[in-house]
């Protein structure tokens with residue numbers, strides 16, 4: 001029972017062999033996957049996948065890198081999709097200061113709009129954070145995002161920052177980087193954060209765990225993330241798999 005809380009099976013990297021990828025996921029013990037859409041084409045594809053596959057759910061939102069492209073119509077469309085029973089979160093949204101396609105003030109406004117939308121439709125928020133931790137925490141606090149909570153996706157910050165996010169009703173999701181030999185911070189987070197606030201994800205096709213680092217990632221590899229967390233915490237793999245899947249179902253309202 002593994003729950004991959006963040007996958008981009010809607011990416012073109014899976015066009016050729018999606019059925020084989022899904023088969024390997026099922027064989028590895030993956031029972032649920034949230035496919036994340038973050039613009040018109042990827043949201044459209046995510047919604048096709050939830051109709052075609054029982055174990056696929058969707059998150060719908062607008063990526064901060066492309067914030068400058070989001071229109072009012074896009075936001076209304078996302079709100080309409082949020083009523084679908086298999087849409088379980090708003091996102092990914094957040095701030096990305098690594099790329100400068102969208103100015104910071106535009107990113108912040110689009111982020112705030114999506115937090116307000118998530119509160120309106122009562123769905124948790126999937127947060128993308130790149131080099132913007134302080135501003136993200138400020139905005140989450142100002143917008144009272146704790147009312148719906150959500151996920152710090154592919155969390156790469158310190159254990160201290162993770163605890164601050166948990167205090168705002170967010171879960172910490174770890175992906176492939178926790179398996180990298182030089183990844184000190186994700187390993188500390190895995191050790192220090194209580195199991196009842198942890199989630200696992202692949203963020204596939206990106207960020208494949210060791211020993212697939214640099215290759216295309218896929219949901220079956222989420223097992224390697226769970227195994228690494230188990231080793232760091234000194235508990236069984238089954239315990240990590242069960243707890244993280246239970247946390248995800250609770251957050252997404254599947255219980």
Ligand SMILES: [Zn+2]
Nearest residue numbers: 006036092203
């Ligand atoms: Zn993503």
